[in-house]
Amino acid sequence: xxxxxxxxxxxGRRAPHIFDxxxxxxxxxxxxxxxxxxxxxxxxxxxxxxxLLHPQQGQIRFLGNDVKQxxxxxxxxxxxxxxxFDLPHxxxxxxxxxxxxxxxxxxxxxxxxxxxxxxxxxxxxxxxxSMGQKKKALMSFALAAGTHLxxxxxxxxxxxxxxxxxxxxxxxxxxxxxxxxxxSTHQVNDVAMLLDHVVMLQxxxxxxxxxxxxISEAVRCEVRPLGEPTDDALFVQPSIQxxxxxxxxxxxxxxxxxxxxxxFCCAEAGCLPQELTQTKSL
Amino acid sequence: xxxxxxxxxxWLLRQxxxxxxxxxxxxxxxCVLLHLGAQCGSFYPFSFTxxxxxxxxxxxxxxxxxxxxxxxxxxxxxxxxxxxxxxxxDKPGRIAALMLPATVQEKYAxxxxxxxxxxxxxxxxxxxxxxxxxxVLFSLQPQAYGTALPALVDFCGRMWAQFCTDVTQGSLPxxxxxxxxLPLAKGFCLYAIFLLGAVIFRRRAFAITLCILVAFTVVVSxxxxxxxMAHEHDSVNPVSVxxxxxxxxxxxxxLVALSYALFKRVTLVRRKWF
Numbered sequence: 001x002x003x004x005x006x007x008x009x010x011x012g013r014r015a016p017h018i019f020d021x022x023x024x025x026x027x028x029x030x031x032x033x034x035x036x037x038x039x040x041x042x043x044x045x046x047x048x049x050x051x052l053l054h055p056q057q058g059q060i061r062f063l064g065n066d067v068k069q070x071x072x073x074x075x076x077x078x079x080x081x082x083x084x085f086d087l088p089h090x091x092x093x094x095x096x097x098x099x100x101x102x103x104x105x106x107x108x109x110x111x112x113x114x115x116x117x118x119x120x121x122x123x124x125x126x127x128x129x130s131m132g133q134k135k136k137a138l139m140s141f142a143l144a145a146g147t148h149l150x151x152x153x154x155x156x157x158x159x160x161x162x163x164x165x166x167x168x169x170x171x172x173x174x175x176x177x178x179x180x181x182x183x184s185t186h187q188v189n190d191v192a193m194l195l196d197h198v199v200m201l202q203x204x205x206x207x208x209x210x211x212x213x214x215i216s217e218a219v220r221c222e223v224r225p226l227g228e229p230t231d232d233a234l235f236v237q238p239s240i241q242x243x244x245x246x247x248x249x250x251x252x253x254x255x256x257x258x259x260x261x262x263x264f265c266c267a268e269a270g271c272l273p274q275e276l277t278q279t280k281s282l
Numbered sequence: 283x284x285x286x287x288x289x290x291x292x293w294l295l296r297q298x299x300x301x302x303x304x305x306x307x308x309x310x311x312x313c314v315l316l317h318l319g320a321q322c323g324s325f326y327p328f329s330f331t332x333x334x335x336x337x338x339x340x341x342x343x344x345x346x347x348x349x350x351x352x353x354x355x356x357x358x359x360x361x362x363x364x365x366x367x368x369x370x371x372d373k374p375g376r377i378a379a380l381m382l383p384a385t386v387q388e389k390y391a392x393x394x395x396x397x398x399x400x401x402x403x404x405x406x407x408x409x410x411x412x413x414x415x416x417x418v419l420f421s422l423q424p425q426a427y428g429t430a431l432p433a434l435v436d437f438c439g440r441m442w443a444q445f446c447t448d449v450t451q452g453s454l455p456x457x458x459x460x461x462x463x464l465p466l467a468k469g470f471c472l473y474a475i476f477l478l479g480a481v482i483f484r485r486r487a488f489a490i491t492l493c494i495l496v497a498f499t500v501v502v503s504x505x506x507x508x509x510x511m512a513h514e515h516d517s518v519n520p521v522s523v524x525x526x527x528x529x530x531x532x533x534x535x536x537l538v539a540l541s542y543a544l545f546k547r548v549t550l551v552r553r554k555w556f
Contacts, residue, residue: 011551047550050381051380052376052377052380052381052549052550053549053550053551054549070380070386071284072284072287072290072383072384072385075381075382075383075384076383078381079381080377080381082373082374082377084373084374085374085377085378086372086374086375086378088300088301088302089304090300090301094300098293098296098297098300098301099297101293102290102293102382102383102384103383
């Protein structure tokens with residue numbers, strides 16, 4: 001559905017390359033988590049996917065079209081919820097009336113349900129909302145737009161704790177099986193339970209690109225009391241409760257919740273097994 | 283090239299007007315204040331003392347107000363066209379504009395239509411409102427004058443008649459048609475310059491474009507002043523008239539095309555020119 005082929009990108013001729021000969025593929029019907037430290041290029045990758053930035057080399061194709069051309073049929077099938085945005089000073093009803101027409105599969109029922117779940121009134125005025133409320137309103141519109149591809153850049157920034165939980169419920173309930181969501185975030189715990197595929201970036205290269213199922217089959221995370229041996233651990237992170245460890249999963253029949261933050265630190269330290277970090281051919 | 287969709291274009295126009303309603307309203311208010319200021323300035327010297335020759339004084343006052351109306355209109359039209367790129371001034375604005383499912387031609391045409399035709403309509407309404415406000419403000423003065431609108435229409439008619447006479451009695455009466463088009467061609471070229479400035483500079487586009495234009499005009503005038511003085515008494519050359527007209531027209535078209543090309547190439551990250 002979305003193919004990124006050998007792209008090279010930097011923010012200026014003399015600036016270091018954010019991406020160099022970078023390739024990646026996204027399939028439809030999945031929720032991808034784009035994880036990485038600050039400055040690794042997560043947001044830049046989202047902007048490249050949405051055609052807001054153009055790679056110096058390589059191309060990005062969405063549904064067979066080069067996103068750089070910004071064809072109407074491409075733009076109609078993707079929606080970006082950016083980290084920084086501005087909404088006009090109109091009512092939500094007016095905003096929907098002015099913008100929904102551009103998206104042929106816009107669903108007003110989903111919009112109403114999302115606003116209700118986010119505890120927002122359908123006749124709210126966008127100019128009188130706080131930043132967090134505006135974000136919830138925009139995410140409701142994004143989910144209702146019905147686009148094949150939904151991109152969200154730091155969606156939980158600015159949301160209070162209950163709203164983060166509502167965000168996960170709303171996405172799980174209204175995203176739809178044929179739609180793809182790519183979430184770029186450094187707040188991994190906020191979206192961990194949503195993801196079915198993890199993409200980790202480190203210094204413009206792909207550190208990890210595996211489904212949650214593949215990761216769970218290969219490793220498991222657990223907390224061992226202090227004093228218990230950790231020789232078999234791939235990665236150890238001490239904490240007050242004990243040692244949080246990542247070990248090879250020798251019990252594939254059992255289910256263990258993945259601790260994304262721990263997994264991320266393990267991947268950053270280069271301690272993941274080779275079968276997870278090997279680049280898959282596109 | 284993608285097809286231009288009229289329905290989508292209509293949605294774009296509607297959306298642009300609503301989303302930018304606040305700035306459009308402020309612009310219209312600015313137009314009224316501009317014309318009102320010009321009107322007050324033109325009628326102020328004549329309103330406080332009754333005149334010995336009221337008819338002649340009134341004609342002078344009305345002509346002066348007409349000149350100010352026209353100057354203010356030109357200023358306002360160029361100001362408005364400089365707002366074409368204002369919605370691209372910051373990152374959220376560029377994201378919203380670029381991600382909207384419409385073709386580049388539709389987005390560009392929508393901006394042009396609103397800030398050209400819309401500005402023209404706003405200017406006409408601004409003239410009417412400013413005239414009414416001036417009448418109210420100066421109604422208690424010793425010498426109060428009525429509406430200046432008929433005088434404005436008459437003034438424009440006299441200007442056009444005088445221009446036609448000058449052209450007909452000039453050195454090349456057979457080129458009258460071309461001479462008529464020269465002011466229009468110059469105006470179109472100026473319009474295109476401010477449009478290009480709007481796309482390049484976005485924020486404070488009018489001020490920057492005006493400064494560059496004035497500086498360029500002064501420099502070129504200084505460089506060519508000796509040439510003009512040497513050829514001051516030469517008769518007008520048909521070829522030079524044609525070339526001048528062609529130059530302005532082609533420059534205008536070229537600048538509009540360039541502004542469209544730059545508009546099409548807009549990305550999220552702003553290219554730093556300075």
